[in-house]
Amino acid sequence: MAVSSGPVTGSLRRDDGLLRRIVTHRADYAYVLPALVVMMVVIAYPIWFTVDMSFYKTPASLQLRDRTFVGWKNYHTILTAPAFWSVTLNTLIWTVASTFFAFLLGLGAALSLHREFAGRAVLRAILLIPYVISAVAASYLWKWLYHSDFGVIGALSVQWGFTDKPINFLDNIHTALPSLIVVNIWREFSFAMIMLMAGLQTVPEQLLRAAQVDGANAWQRFWHVTAPHLKGVSMVTVLLLMVANFNSFIVPWLMTGGGPAGASDIWITHIYQIAFGRQNWGLASAYSVILFIVMMCLGYFYVQALTRGDKGRPE
Amino acid sequence: MSGRVDGWRWAGRVFLVLILLFTAVPMVWMLLTSIKSQFAAMQYPPQWWPKEPTLENYTKLLDPTNPVGNDFLRYMWNSFYVSLATTVLGVAVAVPAAYAFSRFRFPGRTFLFFAVLLRNMFPAVVFLMPLFILMRWLGLVGTHGSLILTYLTFGLPLSIWLLKGFYDNIPIQLEQAARIDGATRFQAFLLIVMPLSVPGILATSIFSFIGAWNEYVYAATFLNRQDQLTLPVGIQRFFAEFATDWPGLMAATFLMSVPVVVLFLILQRYFVRALTEGAVKS
Numbered sequence: 001m002a003v004s005s006g007p008v009t010g011s012l013r014r015d016d017g018l019l020r021r022i023v024t025h026r027a028d029y030a031y032v033l034p035a036l037v038v039m040m041v042v043i044a045y046p047i048w049f050t051v052d053m054s055f056y057k058t059p060a061s062l063q064l065r066d067r068t069f070v071g072w073k074n075y076h077t078i079l080t081a082p083a084f085w086s087v088t089l090n091t092l093i094w095t096v097a098s099t100f101f102a103f104l105l106g107l108g109a110a111l112s113l114h115r116e117f118a119g120r121a122v123l124r125a126i127l128l129i130p131y132v133i134s135a136v137a138a139s140y141l142w143k144w145l146y147h148s149d150f151g152v153i154g155a156l157s158v159q160w161g162f163t164d165k166p167i168n169f170l171d172n173i174h175t176a177l178p179s180l181i182v183v184n185i186w187r188e189f190s191f192a193m194i195m196l197m198a199g200l201q202t203v204p205e206q207l208l209r210a211a212q213v214d215g216a217n218a219w220q221r222f223w224h225v226t227a228p229h230l231k232g233v234s235m236v237t238v239l240l241l242m243v244a245n246f247n248s249f250i251v252p253w254l255m256t257g258g259g260p261a262g263a264s265d266i267w268i269t270h271i272y273q274i275a276f277g278r279q280n281w282g283l284a285s286a287y288s289v290i291l292f293i294v295m296m297c298l299g300y301f302y303v304q305a306l307t308r309g310d311k312g313r314p315e
Numbered sequence: 316m317s318g319r320v321d322g323w324r325w326a327g328r329v330f331l332v333l334i335l336l337f338t339a340v341p342m343v344w345m346l347l348t349s350i351k352s353q354f355a356a357m358q359y360p361p362q363w364w365p366k367e368p369t370l371e372n373y374t375k376l377l378d379p380t381n382p383v384g385n386d387f388l389r390y391m392w393n394s395f396y397v398s399l400a401t402t403v404l405g406v407a408v409a410v411p412a413a414y415a416f417s418r419f420r421f422p423g424r425t426f427l428f429f430a431v432l433l434r435n436m437f438p439a440v441v442f443l444m445p446l447f448i449l450m451r452w453l454g455l456v457g458t459h460g461s462l463i464l465t466y467l468t469f470g471l472p473l474s475i476w477l478l479k480g481f482y483d484n485i486p487i488q489l490e491q492a493a494r495i496d497g498a499t500r501f502q503a504f505l506l507i508v509m510p511l512s513v514p515g516i517l518a519t520s521i522f523s524f525i526g527a528w529n530e531y532v533y534a535a536t537f538l539n540r541q542d543q544l545t546l547p548v549g550i551q552r553f554f555a556e557f558a559t560d561w562p563g564l565m566a567a568t569f570l571m572s573v574p575v576v577v578l579f580l581i582l583q584r585y586f587v588r589a590l591t592e593g594a595v596k597s
Contacts, residue, residue, distance in 0.1 A: 021421075022421070025419065025420075025421035028415055028419040028421040029415075029421060030411075031411040031412060031414060031415035031419070032411070032412045032415045032416070034407075034408045034411065034412070035408050035409065035411075035412035035471060035475065036412075038408060038464075038467065038468050038471065039468060039471065039472075041449070041468075042442075042446065042449070042464070042465065042468040042469075043437075043468065045445060045449060046442045046444075046445035046446055046449070047445075049444070049445035049448065050441065050444070050445060053444070053445075064448070105334060108330050108334070109330070109331070109334055111327065112327035112328070112330050112331045113331070115324075115327075123331065123335065125579075125580060125583060126335065126338060126339060127334065127335070127338050128579070128583075129338070129342065129576055129579075130338060130342075132525060132575050132576060132579045132586075133529070133572040133575060133576065134528070134529030134530075134531070134547055134571065134572070134575070135529065135531065136529070136531050136547040136550070136551070136568075136571075137547075137568045137571055137572050140550075140564055140565075140568050141341055141342070141344075141345050141565070141568060142341065144344075144345070144348065144561050144564070144565065145341055145344060147561070149357075149359060150356065150357050150358065150359060150361060150561070152344055152361055155359065155360050155361050158360075159360065166359075186337065186338070186341065189334075190338075191590070194587055194590050194591060195590070195591055197591075198587075198591035218323045243436055246438075247436075247437075247438035247439075247440075248438075249438065249439065249440050249532060250531050250532070254531075254551075268438055268440050268441075271440055271441060272440050272443075275440075275443065275444055276443075276536075281444055284444065285444065287441075288441035288444075291438070291441060292437070292441070295436040295437060296436070298436065299436045302436075
């Protein structure tokens, strides 16, 4: 690797041909090569495999040699199945509601924690614990809190007179999805909090003080001074939360398995069921390809938000 | 005017108390349940405070002579081994890549970088099928190697992203000075940049370790032998047999969370920095 040419910065001479530049920089690739090889094997291959498999009917025995080519049939099956639209609606509710409330709570916590006070660091650490522990732990913990006979939430709602008898939160088509969303918010809001706390540090103190001198009240100071500075980090946070929620599997899978009667079934749990419950890999692959496309769109916005955050900072 | 400012401050305090309750009450209830006997936990209305607190659930899990404890400790060891291997290998691969992304201007660099980032966008479940086939082909199904390789790759984009942020902040003049003094580029990297990037390496290591420790989906699919399971899958299998042993499950869940919470509390500063690096430029 010591044979490399050029100054430390590496030279970028626009007039060079592409091939020439690749040859000039051959030594640079040595640094990224290990990462590239690993990524190729474990990312490029799976994507190719999934796209390819989505055009085949695969036997439930999973002897993939016996697959038969069926063209776009899997896609047709998905888009015409009534389950597709209910699962999509659940996914939308799940993703949007989780993201919205996690962000809102995170913003509230970040603003309240911005000012220095005794115990602030301890408080921040405690609030972050649900984000750090595994989703498996969180799922079992909340399953116990929601338990239909001995759950503390049901007992409290009776004690405080909200209901006559404990609600079976996870086994009721009206409460299953909202109950899971609460768990998700519990796990994620502190992520938004940490991001926004970092964002708040970029708000110049002088601007806030100047606004105060000019007679702006607390709300005006927040809206006209603080909020514009949080725009970039908020966009990144919301997108990251959306991606994470869209992709989250463990909480719905371990807590309800998508039930009852599909009431909390979202895309990921649905795909898992088709692939490993019904062993229909062709159909599951077609579902995954549609999901890829959705994710690429979100990914596009993510990159946009990131690069905008780099360049066009307000003021 | 000061009256209104105080109003906002009070609203903030009330909000913090509420959100602290929301966060902490579930965890406190987990702890209270874990020190109850099974009989005491299964009561309606619940025993708010354990009448006869017992550590029996914990001693059972941590006693290697007990079959339950023997399995549990083995799962914990498996988790530790897999997480540590993932972390060490991940750092070894990510460091040179992140350095190259930060310093060099080779063709394809931008494209590669976003390709690396996009990996984070794809959920584990849709990668399960191809990776299972791949692992079968590599002969790794049913080994910890399959998990280490998988965790390595899905931790890699984040590690590279974080480390690149740290390298960007190390002045390039330091390396240039070393080059003028006769060091090769690799020597400058190893002797000048590496020691300065220790905080970055720590930050990425915490992330890899916690990610690997907590992972469930691949571990549930790639491993088949009971004695190989990692904790998140292990405790599930474990308690399926005694589906109603909630105090035992809460104790196991607590013990499973202890290492990551301790790690997080010790290295909190790096964790927070890693989380916000890149999204927020200060």
